[in-house]
Each structure stands twice: as C-alpha cells, then as structure tokens.
Amino acid sequence: MTVYPLIFSNNPRYRVARHSLFWGLWIIYYTSFGALYWSSKFPFVRSFFSILPEVFFSTPLDMIFCYSIIYFLLPKFLFTGRYIRMTLLWLLFSVLFIIAFQSYTVYVIPVIRKMTGMPPVELSKNWSWAFLNLFYQINMEGGLAAAIKLGKLWFIKQRELDLIKAEKQKLERGRHDGQLQSVFLVNALDRVEMLSVRESHVIPAMIKKIKNLLLYVIYDHNQASVSLEKELRLLEEYLELEEMGSPDRPRILLKRTGDPSGEQIAPFILLPLVENSFRQLSLLDLPDKYLRIDIHILSGSLNLQVAWSKPIDTSTLANGGNIFLQHIGNRLDLLYPESHELKVFITTAQFLIDCKINLHNAIKLG
Numbered sequence: 001m002t003v004y005p006l007i008f009s010n011n012p013r014y015r016v017a018r019h020s021l022f023w024g025l026w027i028i029y030y031t032s033f034g035a036l037y038w039s040s041k042f043p044f045v046r047s048f049f050s051i052l053p054e055v056f057f058s059t060p061l062d063m064i065f066c067y068s069i070i071y072f073l074l075p076k077f078l079f080t081g082r083y084i085r086m087t088l089l090w091l092l093f094s095v096l097f098i099i100a101f102q103s104y105t106v107y108v109i110p111v112i113r114k115m116t117g118m119p120p121v122e123l124s125k126n127w128s129w130a131f132l133n134l135f136y137q138i139n140m141e142g143g144l145a146a147a148i149k150l151g152k153l154w155f156i157k158q159r160e161l162d163l164i165k166a167e168k169q170k171l172e173r174g175r176h177d178g179q180l181q182s183v184f185l186v187n188a189l190d191r192v193e194m195l196s197v198r199e200s201h202v203i204p205a206m207i208k209k210i211k212n213l214l215l216y217v218i219y220d221h222n223q224a225s226v227s228l229e230k231e232l233r234l235l236e237e238y239l240e241l242e243e244m245g246s247p248d249r250p251r252i253l254l255k256r257t258g259d260p261s262g263e264q265i266a267p268f269i270l271l272p273l274v275e276n277s278f279r280q281l282s283l284l285d286l287p288d289k290y291l292r293i294d295i296h297i298l299s300g301s302l303n304l305q306v307a308w309s310k311p312i313d314t315s316t317l318a319n320g321g322n323i324f325l326q327h328i329g330n331r332l333d334l335l336y337p338e339s340h341e342l343k344v345f346i347t348t349a350q351f352l353i354d355c356k357i358n359l360h361n362a363i364k365l366g
Contacts, residue, residue: 008152023059031051035047047118054112057108070149074086101138209244225266225362226265227263228265228297231270234271250289257295258296266336269357272324276324278291293306300358304355304356307350307352325342
C-alpha cells in the first residue's frame with residue numbers, strides 16, 4: 001500500500017484503511033495521554049488499558065462531530081460561500097457535542113471506572129469553565145479535521161494547476177508529439193473547405209457537429225465533471241464527423257451497452273483516446289482500415305476499448321502515441337487514483353487500448 005493512494009484515493013479499501021489508521025492513532029494518543037496523567041498513582045500499563053475503553057467508546061462522538069464538518073458543513077456551506085450559516089451551524093454542533101459528551105462523562109464513564117478499578121470521575125463545579133474547556137477541545141478536533149480536508153483539497157488543486165500549466169505550455173509550443181491536442185476541429189474545417197466545391201450538400205450537417213464539439217472544447221473542457229451521457233453523445237457526433245466526406249474513411253464499428261444516465265465523468269478523456277486512435281490509423285498504409293469502439297457501463301464502472309487495424313510488421317504507436325497515452329495516464333492518476341486501468345495491447349493485426357474507470361471514485365472537491 002503506497003502513501004499517495006492511502007492519503008488521496010477514494011477507492012473504498014483505501015478510504016477505510018485511511019480512516020481506520022487515523023482513528024486508531026487518535027485512540028492511542030488520548031489513551032496514552034490519560035495514562036500519563038494517572039502514572040503517578042498507577043502503573044502506566046494498567047492505566048493505559050483502564051483508560052482505553054473510556055476513549056474507545058467516546059470516539060464515535062468525535063467521529064460524528066468531525067465528519068459532520070468535513071462532509072456536511074464544508075461542502076454545503078463553506079464551498080458555496082454561505083459562511084455565516086456555516087459558523088452558526090458549527091457553533092450549534094459544538095453545543096450538541098458538549099451536551100452528549102457531558103452525558104457520557106456523567107452516566108457511562110463511572111460504570112467503566114467501576115469495572116476497571118479506577119478512581120471515580122470528579123466533575124467540576126464550575127460549569128462555565130467545564131463548558132469552555134470542552135468547547136475548546138472539540139473545536140481543536142474539528143479544526144484539525146477541517147485542516148486535513150482543506151489541505152488535501154489544496155494539494156489536489158495544486159496538482160491540477162501544475163498539470164494544466166504543463167498542458168498549456170505544450171500547446172503553446174505547438175509540438176505535435178502526441179499530447180492532448182484537439183486537432184479534429186482543424187481537420188474538420190479543412191475538410192469543409194475541401195468539400196465545399198464537390199460535395200456541398202454535407203456542409204450544413206458538418207457545421208452543426210463542429211459547433212457542438214467547439215462548444216464542448218471551449219466550455220465543458222474546464223468543468224470538473226460532465227454528464228457521461230452528453231460525453232458519449234458528443235463522441236458519436238465526432239465519429240459521424242470523421243465519416244463525412246472522408247476520402248479514406250475506415251470502417252467504424254461502435255457498440256455501446258449499459259445506461260449512462262446520472263453518471264458523471266471528467267471531461268476530455270474518452271474523446272482524446274478515440275481521436276488519437278483515428279490519428280494513428282490515418283498514418284498507416286492499409287488497404288482495409290477499421291476502427292472498433294466498445295463501451296460498457298455497469299454500476300458506475302466504465303470500460304472503453306478502442307481497437308484499430310495495423311500492418312503485420314508494425315509494433316509501436318506512431319507520431320508520439322506512447323507519449324499521448326502517458327499523458328492520458330497522468331490525467332487519470334490525478335482524477336481517478338487507484339480507480340482506473342489504462343492498457344495497450346499489440347497483436348499481429350491490431351492495436352487495442354483498454355481503459356477502465358470507476359466513475360464513483362473520482363477525486364472530488366466536495
């Protein structure tokens with residue numbers, strides 16, 4: 001288990017391991033702190049195992065308070081700019097926690113101490129001091145949870161900004177070395193110009209599809225996620241655009257199974273994979289070219305397979321294709337850590353790209 005996915009992955013097994021580790025260390029810390037407090041009267045080991053059940057059974061209260069902050073207050077109010085309402089609710093949650101913890105101290109801890117042989121609880125007669133002390137402690141805990149959450153989000157955004165800056169620099173340099181460059185619009189416009197003389201009847205349909213794809217590149221490309229249903233519809237429009245008026249059009253076989261309704265996906269992953277496959281295929285000298293695309297959606301998992309024909313003597317991707325796939329892989333590592341697979345298979349007669357994504361385990365800012 002590596003550090004990066006343990007900290008950042010939304011894969012269930014990593015999330016369970018991450019939270020279990022955190023709360024396990026939490027229990028050990030507060031148990032050790034309590035054992036040191038009693039070390040002058042009792043041996044440390046006895047104090048540790050006597051205090052352990054007290055801390056263990058009070059930890060769910062801490063968990064409820066911390067999770068209510070990072071999974072409710074932050075995404076619902078802080079990230080949406082409703083700061084006053086978030087502050088008031090935070091104060092309300094703090095008061096409710098103090099009441100719950102004080103009840104635990106009065107009714108549960110005496111029973112545990114009677115069983116472990118530890119001295120009874122000495123309740124402070126100064127209720128205002130006890131309230132402020134608990135208020136300080138619980139908000140230190142809540143502040144720690146919020147700091148960890150916000151720190152993770154800051155790190156993720158920095159990684160995204162670094163990746164975007166790198167992509168921008170590569171695009172500005174204009175190097176055609178296989179990175180994520182959308183050249184299909186330029187190619188489509190060139191084709192429109194060529195067909196305007198000999199096949200003018202196909203121009204209106206081509207312009208409409210180019211318009212839809214252009215809007216996607218300009219606006220949706222900057223979104224954190226887009227509708228998978230819309231992404232697939234634009235992918236189909238791109239395939240139709242490639243077929244229109246192409247003098248060397250390959251046979252395109254598209255098969256789609258599953259229901260994309262309600263699913264979201266990070267933009268500019270599926271379309272560039274298919275576009276690059278067309279680009280690779282266009283560079284090959286073959287009498288019979290084909291491109292097969294299989295899309296399977298099931299329970300939040302997406303499997304995209306893109307296969308295209310190749311000469312028997314060709315064994316590597318052309319025109320920076322390997323660099324392009326590395327770039328796509330880096331983007332998937334960032335957005336779907338430990339929740340995707342991207343593989344390339346080269347057989348005698350075809351190239352095959354196999355991309356699997358768990359759509360529900362994307363990095364989120366909420």
